Amino acid sequence: MQSLSGRSKVVVKKEMTLAERMYLPAILGGVMITLRHFFKRKTTIKYPEKKREFSAIWRGHHVLKRDEKGAERCTACGLCAVSCPAEAITMTSGERKKGEEHLYREEKYAVTYEINMLRCIFCGLCEEACPKEAIFLTDRLVSTDYGRDGFIYGKDKLVEPVDKRIDVTKRQTPAVLEFKKHKEFSHNK
């Protein structure tokens, strides 16, 4: 009977030679593959001594930026949290008091801001949603740990230190950089 799919193979019982019965061609074939890999370029690197180059737009450990005067840019608008597909971001907001203008840029600020790094999938949607250029993903790695507790990153780990700024200029598109040149827009003041 003819097969419907036409893909069936007719199995023939073929007598194996002595060498084949001793698995010699099969073993030699395997050895050849192993030998070939000795001379190929290695796909792994020796990690702690040698580090791979990061892409300019690598999405790692988040940073909450400060402005030129050192005030926090984040206003706790919640757009990052609402855009987050993993629901990793939570925050509470508060009102800036008189005399705190050097600490917070706008009249509302994030009292707490937490990212659960176990939930985070580093998609970068928070960065895209942010209207205040406050949150960026950087080329720093989130370190591993044995416990789970340390993975909820608060403001202490996210906000950049005033004296040790984190450079994110590589992440900004030419369109953004062009926009920033226009000082007449209130956004850039």
Add this chain to the structure above:
Amino acid sequence: MAKVTIDGIEIEVADGTTILQAARQIGGEIVPPAMCYYSTLKNSGGKCRACLVKVAAGSAKDPRPMPKLVPSCITTVQDGMVVENITNPTVLETRKGVVEFLLLNHPLDCPICDQAGECDLQNFAYNHGVSKTRYEEERRTFEQHDIGDKIKLHMNRCILCYRCTYVADQLTDNRVHGVLNRGDHAEISTYIEKAIDNEFSGNMIDVCPVGALTDKTFRFKQRVWFTKPLDAHRDCPKCSGKVVLWTKGNDVLRVTARKDQYNEVKEFICNECRYDHKDMNDWVIEGPRHIERGSVISQNHYEKIDLVKLKADVERQLKFQEGKRLNEANNTPA
């Protein structure tokens, strides 16, 4: 009775109805947006120019078109009137201009503003505006005021729709606030920041289309779209007691009156309901509040689906689609 045609749809309405009300009786996309008109407040409307429409034929007796676009919220219909709203490219173009004017002095501080997510101006600008501004001058700024101990006034955000002054006029007995100065300097104010302690004064928060008047007890507590709106009621001797609770977990963060599909309150609530009963046990919960699918508040919001209502809604939409006749100019994206 007067027969009017709005965007090709004919409807018979009572004499003295405005074009906007007639359009609302038809419903759907052809309803002009309104920022200052408020159906439950007398004399409101005619200020923001958001609802401008083209009258292509004045009436059956005098079928000449009206020379300029007219505000639909204060123009009454006449028999045989032909109105063009979304079918007229000039109207759509003008609306972009209106958005630009309304946003001239608006601070655009939506990330801070408590109204964001349920703001009429945000929706209006999003649906009808352009994303760029040509305005380069300094924006007009005012100091923030407290109106009483429960209401915060951000005059910067105000679009001078006068809705709140109508609330003060019509709902409360002692009018203590109004609009001072003229033109660019006009601002809402109370005399020497006199506290407003009328029982219904809190309603000016609900009628405010922007974030100019916000609830101080809810100030910066939570973004609206992270709260869960619930329909609830209680026995209140002063008002109907029908409210919306905006909750997070078991906490009632804010109490507002119920707004209809045009963001208008039909039954105003008293200050006691609004401010003093922030406890779940004070209220009889009816169920989740219906939130429009397009609203940001609808994310993670679940409500029981009323199948009968849904079916009626789908049928109404289909009927609307059949009756809809758009000319070529509007079919191509602008």
